[in-house]
Amino acid sequence: MKIYKSNSVEDTASAAGELAAELKPGDVIALVGDLGAGKTAFVKGIAKYFHSKNDVLSPTYTLVNEYGGDIPIYHFDVYRLANPALDECDWIDEYLFGNGITIIEWADNIKNILPEGTIRVEIKAYPEKGEDYREIKIC
């Protein structure tokens, strides 16, 4: 397990870059954290590491965005999929078991379909420690 203390969006992106350096095709990253924790900021750090030129935006309504770069990146936001029926999620398997990097915001909403070996990233704010302070736990 790794814990990063972040004091800025840039710190969060750089922690993401360190994780990205260890990723391989097919890896799945589950991002967990409240609204505004910095999940999308973390995805931006990963996309940057892989030289993606696409804009990274939370795909809350479209569920998935694809970014080009050194490796395909699939960016999910399953905020609106809370407690989905399993047969509604079949189509996600294509991504989860594909050869890109799949990153999922609100991943706990689809906990039951995440593959074994999914990397879990928890981002948490501590308002008492400052507006921009976050702790990022990766395991």
Ligand SMILES: Nc1ncnc2c1ncn2[C@@H]1O[C@H](COP(=O)(O)OP(=O)(O)OP(=O)(O)O)[C@@H](O)[C@H]1O
């Ligand atoms: N240390 C930090 N790391 C990341 N974001 C930070 C940090 N400090 C402040 N912020 C701010 O917090 C917000 C994080 O937004 P972001 O969209 O990444 O969150 P999110 O977890 O994806 O939210 P949502 O659940 O709505 O998708 C941004 O406005 C960013 O500027």
Ligand SMILES: [Mg+2]
């Ligand atoms: Mg987001």
